[in-house]
Every structure is written in C-alpha cells, then in structure tokens.
Amino acid sequence: MFRFNYIRVVAGLVITCLITNCSLFEKEFIFPSPIAQQASDIGVAGFTAHWEKVLGATSYEIDVTLDSNFTQFVSGYQDKQVEDTSLIIDALEPSTTYYYRVRANISSQTSINSNIIQVVTESLTQPLVYAATEVSSTGFRIHWQKMPIATNYLIDVAADENFQNTLINYNSLRVSPPDTHLLINNVKVNTQYFYRMKIQQSNSFSEYSNTQTVFTSTLSTPVALASTMVELTSFVANWETLSEATSYRIDVSRDALFTQLLDGYDNLLVNATSLTIPNLEANTIYYYRIRAMNDKAISNHSNVIMTTTTNLTTPTAIPATKVQSGGFQANWITVPNAGSYLLQVAIDEDFTQVLPGYNNLAVANNFKLIQPLEANTTYYFRIKAQGLGAVSDYSNVIQVTTNMLTAPVATAPTFQKAFSFTTNWEIQVGIDIYLLDVATNPSFTNFVVGYQNREVIGGTHTLENLDFNTTYYYRLRSRRLAQTSMYSNVIQVNPCISNNCKVASLAFADPNLISQEFTYDIQRRLTSINFPTIPGDRRTQITYHADGLIDKVKHRYNGRGVFEYTYIYDSKVLKEIQKRDDSNNLVELWTFIYNAQGLRISWAVYSDLLKTTLIERFNYTYNSNNEVVEVREEINGTIRKYTYDEQLSPYALFNPDLCFFITTHRDTWRLGNFLDESAFRGFLPIHNITIEDISGTPSEGIVYSYNSKDIALNQIGFFAGTYTFIGCDF
Structure with missing residues (x-):
C-alpha cells in the first residue's frame, strides 16, 4: 500500500x-535517496558498483574514495554522472579498501547520499619463478610465470638465499611485460646464486615468488633416471654416473618446486649413483633431483624425477553372512599392512544415502555385524583399507537384502522361434506376481525394452518381436505384498539361428530366373557365389579386409574378370562402392546415405568420381519395424512397395552390404545383363516380402512355407523357389 x-x-x-x-x-519535494548494493566482479584493479533504481530519476552521481569519511576521492570519481544503475570502477590499486555512495538526480533536484558500500580489491597473485636455463660458467637465463595483470616484473639476484648480498643492478630490476625471461651475464664461476621476483601493478606490489638457485659451474649437470623398486614406503632414486664427479647431492621433496623437502634429504651427500629412500608414505607423490660435485665445483640441479609410492591393496568385499531380517554381517579379505578398515553401508549403490554411523566406520577386524536394519531392504557395503599414512581405493560393492523371500527357480525356455520364445519358472505357493528381467548380456545391464522388473503372473511368459540372432538372458524375483525375493538363477537363451547357420543356395524353379550357390570360409563369411543356371563358368568372388569388412567383389566369366567392386568404409559403415571394368576403368560410383538409426536411406549411382553425372538414385522409406516399405527413384518416382510377414527371411542371414549381388526371383532394381548381375535389391529383408508392387507390372503376392522355427524354407506359386541351409540346428 x-x-x-x-x-x-x-x-x-x-x-x-x-x-x-x-x-x-x-x-516542496525531496525524493528518496538510492540504495547502494554490494559490488560485483571484484578484481585486482577494479569492481562494478550497483544501486537500486529510483523512480523518476534521470541520472545519478557516484563518489568513490579511499576513506569512509569521503575525503580522499579516487581521481575521476567525485560527483561522477551516471545514467544507468551500475558503473565499472577501474584503474584501482590491488589489496586496497574503497568506499562508494550514490545520489539520484531529477530536474535540478539531488537526493541525499545513499548508504555506503565497502569494497576490498583482490591481492596480486604470488608469481612463480622456474629453473634456470642456458647455464654457463659466467651466466644463466632465469624464467618466470606470465602474469595477467602486471606493470613491471621486479627481479632480485643474490649470492645468498636471504638476498642480503644482491648483485649490482639486480636489486628489484624492472622488466616490462610481455617478457618472462632474463639473461644474467658476467657472474662469477663456480658460484651459487639465488633469484626471485615480484610483480608491480600501478603502485602496488605482490609478495615475492618462490626462490630458485643456480650454480655457474664448470661441472656438467647430471642426469636423473627413473626410480626403481617402488614400494609402499620406499623407492630407489637413480642417476647417471658423471666421470668428473667425486660425489653427488640429492634433494627429495613433496612438491616439484622443492619447497617441502623431506627431513634428511636437503642436499644429502651420496657417494653412489643410487639411493634407497625409505620411511615414506604409501600412495604419495615424491620428487628428487641430483647435483654432482668434486673438489673444485658443484653442478646445477639435474632434471626432476616424479615417483608415486604404491598404494595399499584394494580390499575385496565378499558376500555377507548371517543375513537376517534386521541385519547382516559384512565381510572382506584382509589386506597386508592395513592397520584398520573404513566401512560404508548405504541404501543406494552410489552411496549417496549412507547409514548414520556407517560413513567410513573404522573397523579393526575383517568383518562387522550391521544392525539394527530395516527388514526387506536392500543395502550396499564397501571397504577401504588404511595404514602407512595412506588409504586404499574402495573395494567392490556387495549388495545385501534383508528378509528376502525364497528366490524362484527359472527353467528352460520353450516354444522358441526366430523372433520369440517363452520363459518358464516354477510356480511358488502364495506368490501371485513375479518380476521378470530379460537382457542381452549376462550382467543384466542391457535390458530388453519393457523387461526390467516386468510384472508377470503364472509360470510362463512369451516374448515376441525379438532379434533373431541375439542371445538373451532371463531371471525372476517373486513378490508378495511389500517383500521381494532375491534373483532366481539365470537362463541363457541361445538364438535358434546360430552364427554357423548359412544359406547354401537359392534355387528358383523357373530356369529363366537366376539361381545361386554360396561358398563360405572357415570364418563363415561368404566368399563365392556360383550361378548354376547361367551358361559358362559364371561366378562372383568376395574378399575381405583383416577386420572382416568387405574389400572387393569380383565378377568373373569363364576365367576372366568382368567387373570389380571396391568397397570403401567410414567407421565400419559402407560409404561408397567403385565399379570398374577389367581394364580398371571406372564404370560407376555408388554412394550411400544413412539415417540416425544407421539405416540406409539412399543409394546413388554416378558415372564419375567427382559425382557430376548422376545416373540414378534410390531413396528408401521405412516403417516403424525398420522395414523398407517404399523405394523411390530420383527420376521415375516410386518404383517399389513392399509388404511383409512376421517370419524370418533367409536373406537376413547374408551380410547386408552384399545385398546388390544376392539373387531375387524377379526384383531387380537396375537392368543388367547376365555378365553384370549387380542390380538386385538395395537391401536384404529381415522378414519375408509377401506383396511386391513393382512399377509397371502387376502387384504380386508371394506365399512361403515355414519350419517350426518360423523360418521360410520355400517360395510357393508362380515364382517358386527353395532355400537350402547349412550349419543350422533345424
């Protein structure tokens, strides 16, 4: 109001x-003052001031000062006119406290001051200096980290680590960005030097960087080698022998800049080229470097070697015992060098809902009784081992369900056909509902759609519309009221069409139709197609790459090559086929397009590799079952329509990329001759085609006879044909 x-x-x-x-x-009217809000985007050299809008105000005035009494104004920020409700304040000093306030203007009237906001700019980041390079007896080059905000880099070089004895001209030597290195010349031979730097931003300075050291030595730099015999609490540091060295110095640290040197390993004297580093912590990263020395000089540091000590062995959780309605005993195998174990128990397998009191509970033994727990509830537990200053990774996860019903017993499937089978299990007294899982892998991570915890009744359930050459697995649980049993045994259902099952021949009764006989290699790949009804020695030969993809298809007649088709794949998907004659001249280029489901939706035929002349293009249309129901030719429109049954077609047993060369009773998409049978269908159907609508000819219905597995064995009627199989179990 x-x-x-x-x-x-x-x-x-x-x-x-x-x-x-x-x-x-x-x-008579003085309107309210604005309300200043907290600053945002606070950085090293600025921030953004904010305030609330005042109704009727045409502009605002802002003051920025170094004191809360507003007597030390920042240059350019006293009564600064602003039309918006925010302003970027820049060109400030780091690590400095500022204050701002705002007034609103309307006409010639100005409000009173707003509340005051205090802002502290961020500090300059502490820089890093790196190891020197180009080290000689009289000089070296120092390097440092490039900083995003810096007016100058200030370099100190000294002969002592406290920088009391800085070199002439190297006390806060200014180096302007963007340079990040500097050559130090005319220094003494066989002398140790120290260097550091800080950054300047305007009138402010950062803290000093880390300190690096370098020797202007006449002695060569040694080469550190990879560590060996890496154990839980030790490793052996190694380095190459330097002939002019009489001894070595080693540093071992927890960090790569050697600011956290281990006790006893700061410039430790060693008279060998290896050293065992003991009493370390497990699963910890360490760094070491070497210097060589003799009675005249000491070298610069070697390269740095990083070594990670091994971790404790990950414990192995084993199945729970003493499972009751209100608890269970978690168990695991002991781990060498473990002083204790950390136990987690949760109600989810991701351990986001850990039980109170069981979030890394320390346990001295290799078992723990978990109670009290809820009945009929699934729990998960895992363990970490700890000792020697380290903690192992988590073990495997064990799932336990309290107060489970008796698991049902799954039995072998029945009525198995190409696309269906019936699951079976023993009926349990008092159980009305079962939860059925069906998957395509034995670990049950790839479930058949609709068959993860599917509620079923009775003792059988039939699955349909399955893949004919996939192995399936099923298991069950029984459920009564709110209780669910453990899983049953797993039943594996092998496909009734095995990988060894192949088509031996396609034989049509009409001698004018092309019949084919097929030969396979030991890998059950089609390697040869013979044409028993065509005069002469007419055959098609197929070769493969080492990865199993098709290499070439060659047509031969009476011992000579006629045409050769070279297959080209992209990520194992057929991209194009080049058709050449026996003189290796390009006859045609075939290209293919696929949809998001990997189904071929276009087959284009060109007369040249540049694809400038299109001979014809076939575009496929699919139904919801991924079956080709219509084929359109680029010029002539619809040339085919297909209707299917629900049984398995023998054509489904061939490699689908060989569809162009597998005979049909009359369905040739392209007009060839008996020396060029490369014009069959541009796909191989999974189910049998029962109606063909071929443009320019009457619609034809096709009838089949099937075996008990719903696999077509014969075509019946005008286009009668017989399919012969080898290696099949039917």
Whole structure:
C-alpha cells in the first residue's frame, strides 16, 4: 500500500513539475535517496558498483574514495554522472579498501547520499619463478610465470638465499611485460646464486615468488633416471654416473618446486649413483633431483624425477553372512599392512544415502555385524583399507537384502522361434506376481525394452518381436505384498539361428530366373557365389579386409574378370562402392546415405568420381519395424512397395552390404545383363516380402512355407523357389 501511494505521489508531482516548470516540486519535494548494493566482479584493479533504481530519476552521481569519511576521492570519481544503475570502477590499486555512495538526480533536484558500500580489491597473485636455463660458467637465463595483470616484473639476484648480498643492478630490476625471461651475464664461476621476483601493478606490489638457485659451474649437470623398486614406503632414486664427479647431492621433496623437502634429504651427500629412500608414505607423490660435485665445483640441479609410492591393496568385499531380517554381517579379505578398515553401508549403490554411523566406520577386524536394519531392504557395503599414512581405493560393492523371500527357480525356455520364445519358472505357493528381467548380456545391464522388473503372473511368459540372432538372458524375483525375493538363477537363451547357420543356395524353379550357390570360409563369411543356371563358368568372388569388412567383389566369366567392386568404409559403415571394368576403368560410383538409426536411406549411382553425372538414385522409406516399405527413384518416382510377414527371411542371414549381388526371383532394381548381375535389391529383408508392387507390372503376392522355427524354407506359386541351409540346428 505504501509503495502504491508513493508511486501515485511521485507521478503527481512529476506532472505538476511539467506544468509549473517544477518550481513547486523543487521547493516542496525531496525524493528518496538510492540504495547502494554490494559490488560485483571484484578484481585486482577494479569492481562494478550497483544501486537500486529510483523512480523518476534521470541520472545519478557516484563518489568513490579511499576513506569512509569521503575525503580522499579516487581521481575521476567525485560527483561522477551516471545514467544507468551500475558503473565499472577501474584503474584501482590491488589489496586496497574503497568506499562508494550514490545520489539520484531529477530536474535540478539531488537526493541525499545513499548508504555506503565497502569494497576490498583482490591481492596480486604470488608469481612463480622456474629453473634456470642456458647455464654457463659466467651466466644463466632465469624464467618466470606470465602474469595477467602486471606493470613491471621486479627481479632480485643474490649470492645468498636471504638476498642480503644482491648483485649490482639486480636489486628489484624492472622488466616490462610481455617478457618472462632474463639473461644474467658476467657472474662469477663456480658460484651459487639465488633469484626471485615480484610483480608491480600501478603502485602496488605482490609478495615475492618462490626462490630458485643456480650454480655457474664448470661441472656438467647430471642426469636423473627413473626410480626403481617402488614400494609402499620406499623407492630407489637413480642417476647417471658423471666421470668428473667425486660425489653427488640429492634433494627429495613433496612438491616439484622443492619447497617441502623431506627431513634428511636437503642436499644429502651420496657417494653412489643410487639411493634407497625409505620411511615414506604409501600412495604419495615424491620428487628428487641430483647435483654432482668434486673438489673444485658443484653442478646445477639435474632434471626432476616424479615417483608415486604404491598404494595399499584394494580390499575385496565378499558376500555377507548371517543375513537376517534386521541385519547382516559384512565381510572382506584382509589386506597386508592395513592397520584398520573404513566401512560404508548405504541404501543406494552410489552411496549417496549412507547409514548414520556407517560413513567410513573404522573397523579393526575383517568383518562387522550391521544392525539394527530395516527388514526387506536392500543395502550396499564397501571397504577401504588404511595404514602407512595412506588409504586404499574402495573395494567392490556387495549388495545385501534383508528378509528376502525364497528366490524362484527359472527353467528352460520353450516354444522358441526366430523372433520369440517363452520363459518358464516354477510356480511358488502364495506368490501371485513375479518380476521378470530379460537382457542381452549376462550382467543384466542391457535390458530388453519393457523387461526390467516386468510384472508377470503364472509360470510362463512369451516374448515376441525379438532379434533373431541375439542371445538373451532371463531371471525372476517373486513378490508378495511389500517383500521381494532375491534373483532366481539365470537362463541363457541361445538364438535358434546360430552364427554357423548359412544359406547354401537359392534355387528358383523357373530356369529363366537366376539361381545361386554360396561358398563360405572357415570364418563363415561368404566368399563365392556360383550361378548354376547361367551358361559358362559364371561366378562372383568376395574378399575381405583383416577386420572382416568387405574389400572387393569380383565378377568373373569363364576365367576372366568382368567387373570389380571396391568397397570403401567410414567407421565400419559402407560409404561408397567403385565399379570398374577389367581394364580398371571406372564404370560407376555408388554412394550411400544413412539415417540416425544407421539405416540406409539412399543409394546413388554416378558415372564419375567427382559425382557430376548422376545416373540414378534410390531413396528408401521405412516403417516403424525398420522395414523398407517404399523405394523411390530420383527420376521415375516410386518404383517399389513392399509388404511383409512376421517370419524370418533367409536373406537376413547374408551380410547386408552384399545385398546388390544376392539373387531375387524377379526384383531387380537396375537392368543388367547376365555378365553384370549387380542390380538386385538395395537391401536384404529381415522378414519375408509377401506383396511386391513393382512399377509397371502387376502387384504380386508371394506365399512361403515355414519350419517350426518360423523360418521360410520355400517360395510357393508362380515364382517358386527353395532355400537350402547349412550349419543350422533345424
């Protein structure tokens, strides 16, 4: 109510101002001051100031100072005019406290000051210096980290690590960005030097960087080698022999900059080229470096070797015992060098809902009784071993369900056909509902759609519309009220069409139709197609790459090559086929397009490799069962329509990329001759085609006879044909 009345008053006064040239408004109304808000985007050299909008204000004034009494104004920020409700304040100093306030303007009237906001700019980041390079007896090059905000880099070089004895001209030597390195010349031979740097931003300075050391040595730098005999708490550091060295110095640290040196390993004298580093922590990263020395000089540091000590063995959780309605005993195998174990128990396998008191509970033994727990509830537990200053990875996860019903017993499937089978199990007294899982892998991570915990009744359930050459697995649980049993045994259902099952021949009764006989290699790949009804020695030969993809298809007649088809794949998907004659001249280029489901939706035929001349293109249309139901030719429109049954077609047993060369009774998409049988269908059907609508010819119905597995054995009628199989179990 107050805000509404306030708006009405202000609006009325604004109108009055317009009528009376604001004289009455100026004398009698002072509008509220703005409310300053917290700054954002606070950085090293600036921030963004914010304030709330004041109704009727045409502009604002902002002050920024170094003191809360607003006597030390930042240059350019006293009564600064702003039309928006925020302003970027820049060119400031790092690590400095600033204050700002705002006023609102309307006409010639200015509000009182807003509240005051305090802002502290961020500190300059502490820089890093790196190991020197180009080290000689009289000089070296130092390097440092490039900083995003820096006016200058200030370099110190000294002969002592406390920088009391800095070199002439190297006490806060200024180096301007973007340089990040500097050559130090004319220094003493066989002398140790130290260097560091800090950054300057405007009038502010960062903390000093880390300190690096370098020797202007006449002695060569040794080469550190990879560690050996890496154990839980030790490893052996190694380095190459340097002939002019009489001894070596080794540093071992927890960090790569050697600021956390291990006790006893700061410049440790060694008279060999290896050293065992004991009493370490397991699963910890360590670094070591070497210097060589003799009675005249000491070398620079070697390269740095990183070594990670081995971790404790991950414990193995084993199945729970003493499972009851209110608890169970978690068990695991002991781990060498483990002082104790950390046990987690949760109600989810991702351990986001850990039980109170069981979030890494320390246990001295290799078992723990978990109670009290809820009945009929699934729990998960896992363990970590700890000892020698380290903690292992988590073990495998064990799932336990309290107070489970007796698991049902799954039995062998029945009525198995190409696309279906019936699951079976023993009926349990008092159980009305079972939960059925069907998957395509024995670990049950790839479930058949609709068959994860599917509720079923009785003792059988039939699955349909399955893949004919996939192995399936099923298991069950029984459920009564709110209780669910453990899983039954797993039943594996092998396909009734095995990988060894192949088509031996396609024989048509009409001698004018092309029959074929097929030969396979030991890998059950089609390697030869013979044509018993064509005069002469007519055959097609197929070769393969080492990965099993088709290499070439060759047509031969009476011992000579006629045509050769070279297959080209992209990520194991057929991209194109090049058809050449016996003189290796390109005859045609075939290209293919696929949809998101990997189904071929286009077959284009060109007369040249540049695809400038299109001979013809076939576009496929699929139904919801991924069956080709229509084929359209680029020029002539629809040339084919297909209708299918629900049984398995023998054509499904061939490699689908050989579809162009597998005979049909009359369905040739392209017109060839008996020396060029490359014009059959551009696909191989999974189910049998029962109706063919071929443009320009009457629609034909096709009838089949099937075996007990719903596999077509014969075509019956005008286009009668017989399919012969080898290696099949039917």
